[in-house]
Amino acid sequence: MNRKVIFLLLLNVVVGVLIVVSSHSWFTVWVGLELNTLSILCLLCYDFSPRNVESTVKYFLVQAFSAGIILNVALIQLRLYSSWSISNPLSYFGSVMLTLAISLKLGLFPCHFWFPDVIQGVGFLQGLLLSTWQKVAPFVILINVHSSINSFILISLGSVSVLIGGWGGLNQVQMRKIMAFSSISHIGWVCSVLSVSISTSCVMFIIYIILSSAMFLVNNEVNLYNLSILGRLVYYNPWVSILLILVVLSLGGLPPLTGFLSKFLALSCLLNSNLIFFSIILIFGSLLNLFFYLRIGFNSVLCLFPQHSMMLFTWRSVLVFGGKSSWSSMLLGILLSSSIFGLLSFPMFVSFI
Incomplete structure (x- = not known):
């Protein structure tokens, strides 16, 4: 085209x-x-x-x-x-x-x-x-x-979406399907908080766009189509594998990364509105999401699988953060920095509320 x-x-x-x-x-x-x-x-x-x-x-x-x-x-x-x-x-x-x-x-x-x-x-x-x-x-x-x-209908749909997103991604090995179920879960968080606080929902939506964009661009740079390739990534470029696990843990909401901020703000708004039952559902759904996020991190950098030298041949044509710079690598650097340093970006996101 x-x-x-x-x-x-x-x-x-x-x-x-x-x-x-x-x-x-x-x-x-x-x-x-x-x-x-x-x-x-x-x-x-x-x-x-x-x-x-x-x-x-x-x-x-x-x-x-x-x-x-x-x-x-x-x-x-x-x-x-x-x-x-x-x-x-x-x-x-x-x-x-x-x-x-x-x-x-x-x-x-x-x-x-x-x-x-x-x-x-x-x-x-x-x-x-x-x-x-x-x-x-x-x-x-x-x-x-x-x-x-109806706010009850919206919060109910959002809470069930978080459960569906976590449950659906448990047995997936394709990275694109994992990211799809992750998107369903994060949009469920955003819609659950919308009826309580519009500003908090907008901040969560911005954080979701930053984290999801960083993850998709990392996968596109190194052609990570399934989990079996993650074991080879640490042999090819250890820095990319470390950045990948940080972005994945940020998506899972692990403090002090940026993904933790959105869930912390959401739970604060829901608990202040006495929506304790829906808060418990959202926390349980996030634990399901965190399971397959940790599986991605475990396969990428926390466990070194034995690899044959011929298995690394397909990675020789892949350039990640190498010699020449492009718009995608510069954008990826900005997104990675904003998705990793959560405590530093906390005042910026809170200022929108």
Whole structure:
């Protein structure tokens, strides 16, 4: 694909999200979502392999169905208030349907089934787009209508999503599926806190984007497609393996890393609102997540497996943090530094609350 075409598609993806963020009308929200979806479909099937095409078709069907639900909710609002304004309160039926549509776009329970399959069928960079940037627009819509959505339903869906994300990633050996279930779990944390504190939820979402981006870029740099390759990583580049385990432990929420800050702020808000039961569910789900995060760290640097010299041959063509610098290596360095030094970045994130 021509570079100019790729740049135009990426620009449309960004513009579509910006239209949703700056919109005060349901119709322009729908237009922004459709522009974003149609532009990213070409990026998902960039390699045009059968697996890429399958994932692209699945993503298109899910996004088209959720966008259709949002348009129907907008038409209901137009019938009730004779206005396209988002500020109008939602009816009970409209709030339930909109929650379903946003759950489909974010990958929340019970609409999470499509997300791991789609992430597994695309590359790491496309998975990075789906896991981070593509969740900005639904998250902004959820913020705009949070006062009209039942908070109990939202917290319940978020808590169950954390359990599903932890339980689903236990037996996975593919890194992309592990990252997909990790995304489901982290988005569950974000949505659980949204009904209690919008500012804390936004901070958690920013931290999630930083950590997930760092993990996807590390995997893309060294082609970590499954856990069996992790045993060879320490022989090839020990520094990358150390950085990988730090990012993984940060995703798991181990203090004093950055991932611990989001969970600490979330639990503080939930306990201050006397939501003790949901806090226990979220902690239990995080322990499940921490299990497969520790398994990644154990396989990458904490245990040295016996390796034959011929097994390292495929790593000779891989350059990680070597000679020449690129935009990906510079971005990766920034993300790694912000995801590791949690205590240093704590005042910056707390200032947003």
